[in-house]
Amino acid sequence: MTGVSRSMNVAFYGPLGSAIGREIQLKLSAGQNTLADLRQHLATLHPDQSELLCGPRTRWALDGEFANDSASLEGVKIAECLPPVSGG
Amino acid sequence: MECSLADAPFDPASELSRFGGRVDGCGAIASFSGVARPLSKQGSDVSALLLESHPRLTLLSMEDIAEDARKRFEIRSLRIVHRHGLVAPGETIVFVAAASPHRRAALDAVDYMMDRLKTEAVFWKREDTPAGSSWIEPTDDDYADRDRWDHSPRN
Numbered sequence: 001m002t003g004v005s006r007s008m009n010v011a012f013y014g015p016l017g018s019a020i021g022r023e024i025q026l027k028l029s030a031g032q033n034t035l036a037d038l039r040q041h042l043a044t045l046h047p048d049q050s051e052l053l054c055g056p057r058t059r060w061a062l063d064g065e066f067a068n069d070s071a072s073l074e075g076v077k078i079a080e081c082l083p084p085v086s087g088g
Numbered sequence: 089m090e091c092s093l094a095d096a097p098f099d100p101a102s103e104l105s106r107f108g109g110r111v112d113g114c115g116a117i118a119s120f121s122g123v124a125r126p127l128s129k130q131g132s133d134v135s136a137l138l139l140e141s142h143p144r145l146t147l148l149s150m151e152d153i154a155e156d157a158r159k160r161f162e163i164r165s166l167r168i169v170h171r172h173g174l175v176a177p178g179e180t181i182v183f184v185a186a187a188s189p190h191r192r193a194a195l196d197a198v199d200y201m202m203d204r205l206k207t208e209a210v211f212w213k214r215e216d217t218p219a220g221s222s223w224i225e226p227t228d229d230d231y232a233d234r235d236r237w238d239h240s241p242r243n
Contacts, residue, residue: 013140013142013212014140014212014214014223015212015223017140017212018214018223061145064144064145080142082142082145082210083212084225084226085149085207085208085209085210085211085212085226086206086207086211086212086213086224086225086226086230087139087149087150087170087182087205087206087208087209087210087211087213088122088170088181088182088202088205088206088209
């Protein structure tokens with residue numbers, strides 16, 4: 001599905017939810033097809049949060065399942081950004 | 089193995105009593121309760137702690153940790169209760185218990201689950217003080233505590 005722009009929702013938790021918003025709708029252009037592309041796009045839009053958005057301890061879920069940078073965004077309805085967690 | 093999220097204060101002594109009443113044939117029950125501190129690391133009064141959770145992944149992460157502990161140690165029964173939402177200083181944040189035929193497995197299982205909960209359970213912690221709010225991330229010591237289990241032998 002390369003060459004086609006898409007819209008998707010992105011949810012943020014913890015400090016990123018406070019800084020960016022709980023959920024936003026994002027338009028991705030043709031060629032932005034993977035989770036890595038989404039991370040980079042968000043880091044460009046929110047440079048003050050790029051360290052957290054692209055940090056190695058920030059995890060992502062696509063439609064409720066954990067995903068890595070190479071995961072395809074095709075058909076994905078919602079991406080969730082999970083910055084470093086801290087329970088206990 | 090039972091994991092649950094609590095959105096209101098709970099009594100760890102009652103949890104321990106209930107847990108102890110359900111385990112037969114175990115020579116050891118170990119537990120840990122984590123309590124919300126009244127002061128931040130900077131020494132400010134903490135008015136509240138917010139524990140933000142994920143609607144699905146938070147409980148799944150707790151269950152994964154409990155399941156890994158069950159596989160790793162000689163454990164007959166496990167229990168994790170974790171608060172979410174607003175927590176007042178002095179209230180219990182987390183209760184963890186393990187029952188085993190022998191003490192070492194029970195103690196280690198509780199230690200192991202706490203180290204993993206601190207760094208892997210899907211919660212985000214915000215401390216509210218008169219000076220403002222700040223999000224708390226695990227420290228390097230927290231990650232080191234978790235990572236020591238990667239190198240220790242399974243029993």
